[in-house]
Amino acid sequence: MERKNVEFLSEGARLRGWLYLPVPSPRAGGHPAIVMAHGFSAVKEQYLDRYAEVFAGAGFVVLVYDHRNFGESEGLPRQEVDPALQKRGYRDAISFVATRPEVDATRIGIWGSSFSGGHVLEIAAIDRRVRCVVSQVPQISGYQSALRRTRADHVPALLGRFEADRARRFAGGVPAMLPATSADPAEPCAMAGADSHAFFADTATFAPNWRNEVTLRSAELSRENEPGIYIARISPTPLLMIVAEADTLTATDLCLRAYEEALQPKELVMISGGHFTPYVEHFERTSQCAAQWFKRHLIADC
Template sequence: MRNDIEFDAEGVTLRGWHYVPTEGKGPFPTIVMAHGSAALKEQYLDRYAEVFAAAGLASVIFDHRNFGASDGVVRQEIDPILQMRDYRHAISFAQTLPSVDGARIGAWGTSLSGGHVLMLGAIDRRVKCVVSQVPTISGHAGSLRRTRADQMAASRARFEEDRRRRFAGELPGTMPLVAEDPQTACFNGGADAWAFFQESLKVAPTRRNEVTLRSAEMLREYEPGIYIGRISPTPLLMIVGNRDTLTATDLALQAYERALQPKKLVLFDGGHYDPYVRLFQISSTAARDWFVEHLIGDTK
């Protein structure tokens, strides 16, 4: 069963869905979920929630501030720290719902929000289980992978000019989220990013191919991987692609080695966008089983 929800995040209204299992008796263990960076909840998060609900897990899904159904200004701006903090607001909201067992809260994140839940799991002990899928580990290291050395100076110059304009009272500059032309500067580069954006328009037709320049600058300041050693004793599952060029595979594997037990790694054969559609069964089953094990218990 799915209901529309909205809740206050210290002055910004966030909106999303609350899924409750149709079988069993509540209150239910509940997964707090949001998509990566500028993606919307309609981009397959409902499919994950349905898998979780069939296993006896409720979920609270929301659009990030400044995107989709949620409020917030500046529109199309990604602030990683505020996005992570909104997970904490979502937990506080979830714990007010009568169908939610507030002592059994899990956190699921993917791509940029895969980094959010690493940080969240380390600092918020209300979280009892974490699933981090194709996570952002280091905004700085990731930017060095995605931006050619000969383009770094031009990138910094765009940020500096945008700061000058904003200081003068002008609106923030923007850039494409994805681009078909590999020579075009964008937030998420690569042919697979362009293909995923085009395909996901079928389920999220209102999605805009635009983010603020400041989003890219703030991403370079974001270092969720430094928190990974502090997640324990909260159980951590990482789902990582062996050919991920957006949130690089080696960075994720190095971070996993720094994590303490209990932890588990699922390494799938594919790239950054494969978990959502092509390898959905692998990614959703792995997450479901981890949450069931640690929030419900062994039912075998």
């Protein structure tokens, strides 16, 4: 397969990534395509290249890119996770791949994991250019997730920090920052837990663009993000959800409840372990399940 560096415009910023072309190429009428991006604070080097290689090997053109404000992509403030702009980025990525001569624009699927696993649920529900979707360990509800991650007696102080940060920004000050993960369970961070810290620490050598910080406003915006309310509107677009049995970051029960609300055609794949096991321990299964789902719905009837 061939991998090219590419960039495209989204809301005034250049988003940069990789375009994977399958071999053999070209295909009469173009290849089906998959658009994919990473989760909260993560960059494309953190295992997304492995997924893209599997999908390209299955016959797809694959676009993998960094979200706005992260990695190689442009955007300010740096390290700010803005779910609304990230979802617009996905839709501009779809527009970009649809213009590629190697792509059949009528056969485009999207893949997302964790925070972007929620994004793709919403995008598939409202953008009918999407013909197939895979959502892996998705954040379903920012509010419900926040209730589980922050002790009730700590919430007033957190909301006070949000208000102080907003006032400081309005006055022209720099945004407050928050560690993305921490080895110290007592230190406030965006993604608490030993498994979160271990995942990102273990990728440091091959993902130097990742930084262990996000703006404090990222946490505030995450609390407002509610992609799960769209899930019943995805049909008739085929939906595959991959859910971890012991996920505490994007809680298993919230994922399963959302899956029950989705309409057919849909399929659920359960894996053991926590939130980060799809990328490493269960990579073979999660990548192959996704590839087969895309093949069934984007290639089988070509």
